[in-house]
Structures are given as C-alpha cells and as structure tokens.
Amino acid sequence: MADPSPAPAPGPATLEVDDLRLSYGESRALHGITLAIPRRQITAFIGPSGCGKSTLLRCFNRMNDLVDGVRTEGDVRFEGRTIFGPGVDVNELRKRIGMVFQKSNPFPKSIYDNVAYGPRVHGARRASDLDEVVERSLRGAALWDEVKDRLRQSALGLSGGQQQRLCIARAIAVQPEVILLDEPCSALDPVATAKVEDLMHELKKEYTLVVVTHNMQQASRVSDHTAFLYMGRLIEYGRTADLFVNPREKQTEDYITGRFG
Amino acid sequence: MNAKTDDGDAPRPRRPGRSLLLLCGGALGFCLLLVAGQLVLIAWNGLDYFWPRDLVAFETKAGGKALGEVHARERFHPDGLAAGAELPTRIQVKVANRERTGADFAWIDERELAREWRPDDALLLERLEWGNFHGFLRAVKRGEETLAEGEAAWPLLLGLIDRKTAERAELAAFEKGELEDVTRALEQIRLARRRLELDAPAAAELAERTRALDAEAAWLETRYAALAERLAADRVRLDAESAVLATIDGGETALPVGAIVTALRPNALGLLGKLRLWCGRVVSFVVDDPRESNTEGGIFPALFGTVMMVFLMSFAVVPLGVLAALYLREYARQGVLVRLVRIAVNNLAGVPSIVFGVFGLGFFVYGIGGSIDRLFFAEALPQPTFGTGGILWAAMTLALLTVPVVIVATEEGLAAVPRAVREGSLALGATKFETTWRVVLPAAAPGMLTGVILAIARAAGEVAPLMIVGMVKLAPALPIDRHAPFVHLDQKFMHLGFHIFDVGFQSPNVEATKPLVFATALVLLLLVVAMNLVAVSLRNKLRRRYATSAV
Numbered sequence: 102m103a104d105p106s107p108a109p110a111p112g113p114a115t116l117e118v119d120d121l122r123l124s125y126g127e128s129r130a131l132h133g134i135t136l137a138i139p140r141r142q143i144t145a146f147i148g149p150s151g152c153g154k155s156t157l158l159r160c161f162n163r164m165n166d167l168v169d170g171v172r173t174e175g176d177v178r179f180e181g182r183t184i185f186g187p188g189v190d191v192n193e194l195r196k197r198i199g200m201v202f203q204k205s206n207p208f209p210k211s212i213y214d215n216v217a218y219g220p221r222v223h224g225a226r227r228a229s230d231l232d233e234v235v236e237r238s239l240r241g242a243a244l245w246d247e248v249k250d251r252l253r254q255s256a257l258g259l260s261g262g263q264q265q266r267l268c269i270a271r272a273i274a275v276q277p278e279v280i281l282l283d284e285p286c287s288a289l290d291p292v293a294t295a296k297v298e299d300l301m302h303e304l305k306k307e308y309t310l311v312v313v314t315h316n317m318q319q320a321s322r323v324s325d326h327t328a329f330l331y332m333g334r335l336i337e338y339g340r341t342a343d344l345f346v347n348p349r350e351k352q353t354e355d356y357i358t359g360r361f362g
Numbered sequence: 363m364n365a366k367t368d369d370g371d372a373p374r375p376r377r378p379g380r381s382l383l384l385l386c387g388g389a390l391g392f393c394l395l396l397v398a399g400q401l402v403l404i405a406w407n408g409l410d411y412f413w414p415r416d417l418v419a420f421e422t423k424a425g426g427k428a429l430g431e432v433h434a435r436e437r438f439h440p441d442g443l444a445a446g447a448e449l450p451t452r453i454q455v456k457v458a459n460r461e462r463t464g465a466d467f468a469w470i471d472e473r474e475l476a477r478e479w480r481p482d483d484a485l486l487l488e489r490l491e492w493g494n495f496h497g498f499l500r501a502v503k504r505g506e507e508t509l510a511e512g513e514a515a516w517p518l519l520l521g522l523i524d525r526k527t528a529e530r531a532e533l534a535a536f537e538k539g540e541l542e543d544v545t546r547a548l549e550q551i552r553l554a555r556r557r558l559e560l561d562a563p564a565a566a567e568l569a570e571r572t573r574a575l576d577a578e579a580a581w582l583e584t585r586y587a588a589l590a591e592r593l594a595a596d597r598v599r600l601d602a603e604s605a606v607l608a609t610i611d612g613g614e615t616a617l618p619v620g621a622i623v624t625a626l627r628p629n630a631l632g633l634l635g636k637l638r639l640w641c642g643r644v645v646s647f648v649v650d651d652p653r654e655s656n657t658e659g660g661i662f663p664a665l666f667g668t669v670m671m672v673f674l675m676s677f678a679v680v681p682l683g684v685l686a687a688l689y690l691r692e693y694a695r696q697g698v699l700v701r702l703v704r705i706a707v708n709n710l711a712g713v714p715s716i717v718f719g720v721f722g723l724g725f726f727v728y729g730i731g732g733s734i735d736r737l738f739f740a741e742a743l744p745q746p747t748f749g750t751g752g753i754l755w756a757a758m759t760l761a762l763l764t765v766p767v768v769i770v771a772t773e774e775g776l777a778a779v780p781r782a783v784r785e786g787s788l789a790l791g792a793t794k795f796e797t798t799w800r801v802v803l804p805a806a807a808p809g810m811l812t813g814v815i816l817a818i819a820r821a822a823g824e825v826a827p828l829m830i831v832g833m834v835k836l837a838p839a840l841p842i843d844r845h846a847p848f849v850h851l852d853q854k855f856m857h858l859g860f861h862i863f864d865v866g867f868q869s870p871n872v873e874a875t876k877p878l879v880f881a882t883a884l885v886l887l888l889l890v891v892a893m894n895l896v897a898v899s900l901r902n903k904l905r906r907r908y909a910t911s912a913v
Contacts, residue, residue: 275791
C-alpha cells in the first residue's frame with residue numbers, strides 16, 4: 102500500500118492525526134491513521150460500514166471516552182496541541198469542536214431552549230444576549246425564517262430535516278471552531294438533504310467541517326477533501342476531485358464504482 | 363361465521379388461541395366486575411347513610427309502641443314455627459333514644475303488628491350526646507317559664523338551635539383561644555422552672571428569675587380563674603333553654619337546647635328538602651369534628667391528618683428516591699454490587715408494612731426522637747416531645763416504605779432517556795452533571811411522577827405501621843394550628859384508614875356505625891383518587907413538555 106498522503110492540501114491544518122490507533126477491548130478499530138484536516142474546508146470520510154470512519158470522527162471531540170474499555174494510542178493535535186494530554190479540559194475541547202449526530206437528537210425542550218442550551222451551560226445568562234445568540238445561530242443554520250414564530254414550541258414538533266438543522270444551530274451557538282458531522286443526512290429525504298448540504302457550503306466560510314458519509318455522491322458534492330477508510334485503515338486521502346475521478350488505489354476505485362461496500 | 367375464512371367450507375380446525383382469548387377476556391371481565399362491585403357497594407352504602415329516612419310509628423297488638431327509621435325487613439326463623447310454614451318477616455327499626463331504651467335498634471315481628479303510620483310531627487333530634495332522639499315536641503321552656511307550646515314551639519326551637527349553635531361555636535373558640543393561651547403560658551412557666559433547675563445558675567440569679575416566674579405565674583393563675591368563671595357562666599347560659607319532648611310510649615323528657623345539633627321533621631320533608639338535607643349532611647360529615655368517641659359527627663381531623671401525612675411523606679420520599687435512583691443509574695459503576703443493591707431495593711418493597719412500623723418505632727421514635735428530646739426538650743422530660751409517635755415519624759416511616767417504588771420508577775424513567783440526547787448535551791461541552799441535571803432529569807420527570815403516584819396510593823391506604831408510630835383514635839388538636847410554630851410535627855394525628863377500623867370494630871354501637879364505615883371508606887377512596895388525579899395530570903403535562911420520542 103502506498104503512503105496515503107497525510108496532508109493533501111496547502112494551507113494550515115486544524116486537526117492533525119498522528120498514527121492513531123484505537124481498540125474496543127480486544128478488537129482493534131483503527132490501525133494507525135495519519136492525516137491532517139485543513140482549516141475552513143470540508144473534509145469527508147467515506148468507507149463501508151464498520152470501517153472506522155465514525156470512530157475516527159468521535160476521537161476528535163473525545164466522545165469515545167464515554168464508551169467503556171476504549172484504548173487509544175497515537176496522537177491527535179488540535180491547533181497544534183494534543184487533545185489527549187492529562188491537562189486537557191474535555192468540556193472546553195467539546196465546546197471548540199462541535200458535533201452533529203447521525204440521528205437528529207434535539208433535547209425535549211423548546212426550540213429556543215435547545216439553541217440556548219450550549220451558551221447557558223457555558224455561562225450566558227442575560228436574556229438579550231441569549232436572544233441574539235439564538236437568532237444568529239438559527240439564521241446560520243438557515244432555520245430562522247421557518248421557526249421564528251414558534252421558538253417556544255417543542256423542538257420535537259419540527260420535521261426531521263428541520264430537527265437536523267436545529268442540531269446544527271445548537272452546535273454553532275457555542276461558537277466552535279470545528280463541526281463534526283456524523284452522517285448528518287442519512288435519515289433525511291432528498292429535499293432536506295439538499296438543504297443541509299447547501300448549509301454546509303455556507304458554514305465552510307467560518308468553520309472547519311468534517312463529515313462522515315456513506316453516500317459517495319454527497320461526499321463528491323460537498324467536500325473539498327475525501328479520505329477513504331477501509332477496515333480501520335486510511336486507504337487514500339486527497340482532493341475530492343482527484344480521488345473520485347482518478348483514484349490511486351485499487352480498493353478506492355472498487356468502492357467508489359460500487360463494486361463492494 | 364365469516365365468509366372470508368381461508369378454509370372455506372371445510373370444517374374449521376381447532377384453534378386453541380380462541381379459547382385462550384376467551385379465558386383472558388373472561389379473567390379481565392371478572393376483575394373489572396369485582397372492582398366495580400366494590401366501588402358501587404361502598405358508594406351506595408356510604409351515600410345512603412346520609413339520606414333522611416321517614417320516622418315510622420309502630421303499634422303492636424300488645425299495645426307496645428315504637429318510633430324509628432326502618433333499616434331492614436327480613437324473613438326469620440322464630441322458635442316453635444311449624445315445619446313447612448311460611449317464614450314470618452321482622453322489621454329492623456332504629457328507635458334511637460339510647461338513654462331510655464339502652465339500644466339503638468329494635469326488631470319488630472310483623473305478625474304482632476297492629477298498625478303502622480307516619481306522624482307528620484314526628485321529630486328527629488341529633489344531639490351532642492346519646493345519639494339521636496325520636497319523639498314529639500311539646501314545649502320550649504326557659505327555666506320554669508314556658509316560652510311556647512304545641513305547634514308554636516317548633517319555629518321557636520329551630521331559631522333557638524341556630525342561636526345556640528353560634529353560641530357553642532363562640533364558646534369553643536374561646537376555649538381554644540384565650541383559655542388555651544393561658545394554659546399554654548402556664549405550661550411554659552412550668553417548663554421554664556424545670557429548665558432553671560437543670561441549668562442551675564448562681565443563687566442570686568436563680569432567686570431573681572424564680573421571682574419573675576412566680577409573679578408571672580400568679581398573674582396567669584388569676585387570669586385563668588377569671589376565664590374559667592366566664593366559661594362556667596357561658597355554659598350555664600347555653601343550657602338555659604330546654605325543649606320538652608314526648609316519646610311515643612308516653613314518656614316525657616326535657617333536653618337543653620344547647621345540646622341539640624339539628625332538629626328536623628323528616629316525614630314533613632319533600633324530596634327537595636330531603637335532598638338539601640342530604641347535601642348538608644354530606645358536607646358536615648367531611649368538615650365536622652367527630653363526637654361520641656367517633657361514632658357521630660364528622661371525620662375532618664382524620665381527613666386532615668391523612669392528607670398532611672401523605673404530603674410530608676411525599677416531601678421526604680421524592681428527593682430521597684430520586685437522588686438514590688440517579689446515583690444507581692447514572693453514576694454507580696454497574697456491577698455485582700449495584701445489582702445486589704437493586705435486588706435489595708426491590709425486595710424492600712415486599713417487606714410487610716408492620717415491619718416498617720416496628721423499625722420506625724425503634725429508629726425514628728426512640729432513636730432520633732429520643733435524641734432530639736434529650737438535646738432540645740430536656741426540660742419537658744420525662745414527658746416526650748419527639749420521642750413518641752407523631753406525624754413526622756409516621757411520614758418518615760411511610761417514606762421508607764415507599765422509597766423502593768420511587769427508586770424503581772425513577773430508574774426506569776432515566777433508562778428511557780435516549781443515549782443520543784445525553785451525547786448531544788455532552789458534545790456541546792456540558793459536564794456530566796449539567797447533562798444529568800438539565801436534560802436527563804427533566805426528561806425522566808414523568809417516570810418519577812409515576813413513582814410518586816404509586817407511593818401516594820400506597821401511603822394513603824397504609825394503616826398497620828402507623829398504629830405504632832403516631833396514629834391515634836382521637837387527636838385533641840390538628841397538627842397545624844394558630845400557635846407558633848404553627849406546624850406541629852411532633853403531634854399525634856388521626857387517619858382515615860384507622861378511623862374505618864376504629865368506627866367499625868372498636869365502637870360500642872357497631873350496628874349504628876356500620877354505615878359510617880362505608881362513608882369513611884368512600885372518603886378515603888375519593889381522597890386517593892383525587893391525589894392521584896393531581897399527580898397524573900401533572901405527569902401528563904410534563905410528558906407533553908419533555909416527550910423524548912422524536913416525531
């Protein structure tokens with residue numbers, strides 16, 4: 102296997118993954134991944150189910166800590182600093198690296214309280230400040246016009262696509278630097294998917310986006326860079342245009358042409 | 363048979379599922395029938411008790427007379443009845459006038475009955491003592507002076523009773539008010555003396571403070587004497603007027619009007635009048651104090667005691683159970699130990715309630731209560747303050763009894779909160795505590811309330827453990843009154859469940875109080891239903907607000 106070019110893009114890297122290995126108990130999920138995620142661009146992780154793409158994503162905000170028996174080796178550096186060190190404040194890390202999940206998971210609260218949750222947790226109290234953050238975040242998630250008249254109603258009354266955009270609004274309300282998206286459109290219909298994808302293009306101007314997807318069309322549509330993972334290994338990483346048009350690896354070609362996976 | 367069966371005209375194969383379905387449906391139907399039957403029986407008997415019955419006069423062939431309410435007619439086996447002959451009927455009549463006849467009820471053999479009629483002027487009096495009186499009004503007197511006679515006496519009597527009722531209420535307020543203030547102050551002085559003895563200050567100070575106490579005591583004693591005099595005078599005034607009454611067998615008697623609660627002529631009442639009377643009786647049953655060692659009057663203190671005890675219990679059990687469940691489910695490392703704890707908690711729910719009573723007596727009453735007495739109420743010893751059963755210890759005992767229910771229900775509520783919601787909160791940088799407090803706990807609130815509902819239902823009906831930790835047959839005062847500190851958690855209290863037992867089986871006049879058992883049971887039932895409805899509506903409100911199922 103050829104060296105899977107760790108940093109395909111010019112420009113500074115936000116996240117640098119260095120020989121990251123991870124195992125759940127006895128079974129190894131990631132076998133030495135090395136790559137760099139460029140700032141304010143969209144990086145997509147693709148690969149068949151169980152290839153480790155979600156696991157890799159969840160390393161960045163240390164959500165894997167919640168799983169019993171997880172062991173990580175190697176390093177991930179965020180803005181040049183390791184995220185695994187003993188002095189790292191996990192809550193602060195998660196504030197700076199937000200996440201949107203595969204299945205939309207709004208809190209059973211009002212739309213307003215959902216968006217204001219993060220800022221409140223991090224100490225915002227003044228009503229006027231919160232109002233402003235909520236509006237800005239909902240506008241940022243292209244949801245404001247649809248919900249501005251029912252901010253006090255339950256978030257669970259929204260449609261699936263709206264809920265997912267609400268989760269994005271909730272994530273950007275704490276003003277993160279990176280947003281991790283874990284198959285954000287897998288439960289959405291094509292129209293809602295298109296809206297979320299448009300939104301990702303907008304968000305790219307301010308945030309670094311990392312998106313896991315099993316939908317190769319989506320990866321080719323939205324991302325600037327694509328990493329193909331297979332069986333816990335990084336097979337190929339490059340500019341999306343290059344990777345899809347001209348894959349260097351046989352496995353990548355087989356996968357993207359639909360021969361397996 | 364349905365034409366769409368797939369086997370067409372062929373003989374239908376046996377379907378064991380069908381008979382099983384019938385069996386299940388039948389079992390459910392039987393259960394519902396039992397429950398409905400119980401409710402109807404209690405409601406009918408309980409509400410029927412308040413319905414005013416006619417007073418029927420009976421005259422036997424031998425010339426004996428009786429006036430009373432007909433309570434039952436039944437066939438019976440008299441001695442010496444010829445074989446094969448039709449069984450005769452006898453009538454159960456509540457004749458009242460307990461002080462004259464010795465019993466409230468009499469049986470009249472229908473074969474010996476000469477005539478039966480309903481006199482319009484038949485009078486029913488509810489009295490403070492000796493139960494009801496059945497008879498006729500002859501006159502109203504003040505001392506020896508006759509105020510009115512014959513028909514003219516009736517409106518006068520009604521007016522007098524209203525006035526006397528007001529006077530009696532005033533007297534009671536005076537006794538509970540000014541008079542009790544003085545006796546309380548005297549008791550405080552006694553305690554102050556004892557405290558002084560225990561403190562043993564220097565001789566000079568001792569003498570000075572004793573002198574002060576003596577002076578105050580002397581002043582209070584004179585005030586008490588004056589008040590007692592006034593009370594005696596009021597009592598005499600209350601009994602100034604008397605009603606001259608005749609019984610149907612020709613006897614005559616005089617009764618102080620102050621001892622009459624209500625007077626009515628049931629035979630002269632129309633349906634509307636009876637309905638109004640019925641409503642009035644139901645209301646006064648709920649809001650009045652009991653009389654005649656609980657066999658007459660209302661049940662208010664028992665109702666109050668039950669509600670207050672359940673409230674105290676809820677205040678104790680909810681935080682305790684919720685926090686314990688939170689630790690078990692969210693924080694404790696799931697392992698053998700936690701499993702054991704969980705099994706123990708579940709088994710705790712199955713321990714007989716009297717065992718909790720014994721524990722409550724040993725731990726709360728003698729242990730904690732005794733310590734509190736020694737530390738804070740030493741001057742009152744050997745008279746215990748908290749070292750004896752009281753409403754607080756009863757509530758704590760029941761809280762212990764119901765805590766497993768709350769723990770189990772809360773744990774289930776917590777377990778039902780989706781992992782995704784927790785992760786969503788953590789991914790925003792919230793700590794585990796913030797996640798639990800702001801997201802998980804609100805979402806689990808309906809589950810908690812389910813536990814509280816079950817706990818309330820169980821606690822309100824529990825009697826056995828309370829009998830040894832503070833419940834009494836007759837409490838002199840409510841646990842809340844106008845004396846500081848207003849809420850007296852050390853006070854003994856009455857309880858509807860025990861009231862049912864006491865009225866039904868401990869009273870000297872079981873036949874007369876049987877309907878009271880049903881009426882009290884109905885109130886207890888309605889109380890539990892009402893408290894549950896409040897909790898259920900609260901839960902539904904929360905459920906709408908914190909529903910975790912996504913659209």
